[in-house]
Amino acid sequence: MKKIIISLFTILALFSCKNEPQNLVKIQGKLLPVSEEITSKKEITDFIQPYKQKVESEMNTVLSFTEIDLVRTDGELESSLGNLMADLCFKRANPVFNSRTGKNIDFALFNYGGIRAGITKGDIKTENAFQLMPFENSLVVVELTADKIKELVNYLIAEQRAHPVSKQFNLKISKNGYDLNINNKPFDNSKTYYVLTSDYLQNGGDNMIFLKNPVNIENLDYKVRNAIIDFFKETDTVKVTLDGRFKTEK
Structure with missing residues (x-):
């Protein structure tokens, strides 16, 4: 009888321990205001x-020095800061691309909105590079067909903004259309061009869909910000001009 009673209690205990499904009944939250009254822990x-x-x-x-304020708003279709950014990225990236492929970049293109801060006259510090490019974007080179380059040009004309392009790219808009020279040569419909840009834009950012699906792509494993810092480190005084690389003929 004793064994029967013990077995009965064991069975009852097992059933009482059966897991019941758990349901969320209520969520409570508490607002903790952050103010000067909250003291820091030493x-x-x-x-x-x-x-x-x-x-x-x-x-x-x-890192360097500038004799003038560098901003993205001092020109109609180009700017001092935009020209600087495109040119310095080209200068830093082309040796990397050439060492890997034996070829050269034709020009660089970035976006107006990617310039997040200006640089005031005087010393250029590491902080300025982080303010200018706070994102973790990397440099890539895409090989584009002539048709893609035409899409790129039409995009720039439609936007009418000072998107940064390097000095190897010279675009003049006229009443009869446009004239495009790349590396001091007229645009060639029969060839492809190597364009330096960021991985963000290559993926269609800022609606630059012409950079997607290129003939080839080379990721340089080189962040845009690092290229900016490296350029400033090797440049005692930054010199920038508005040279008419993208303009409307009057």
Whole structure:
């Protein structure tokens, strides 16, 4: 009888432990306002301080110098900052591309909206490079057909904005259409062109869909921001001009 009673209690215990499905009944939240009344914890502040000082020191490192304010709004279809960005990326990227492929980039193209801050007259610091390019975009080279280049030109004409293009690209809009020279030669319908841009734009960003599905693509594994920093490090004083690389003939 004792064994029967023990077995009965064991069976009842097993059934009582059966997992029942759990249902979410209610979610509660609490708003914690962040204000000056909240004091920092000394141990956390002390832990962070060395890293904070290191970052501030690196951001304040002087890399170069500019005698003028560099902005994206000082021209109609080109700008000092846009010309600088396109030209410096071309200069830094072409040796990398050439060493891998034995070929040269024809020109560089970026977007107006990708320029996130100007650079004021005076010292150029690491901080300026991060403000100019806060994104983790990388440089890529796409091989485009002549038809794709025509789409690119039509995009620039329709946009009427100072999208950064390098000095190898010379586009003049007239009443009768446009004239395009690349590397001081008239545009050739029978060849393909190697265009430097960012991975963001190559994927169709800013509606630059002509950069998608190229003949070939080469990812340079080189961030745009790093190219900017490297250029500033090797340049004592930045010189930029508005040279009419993209303009409307009056």
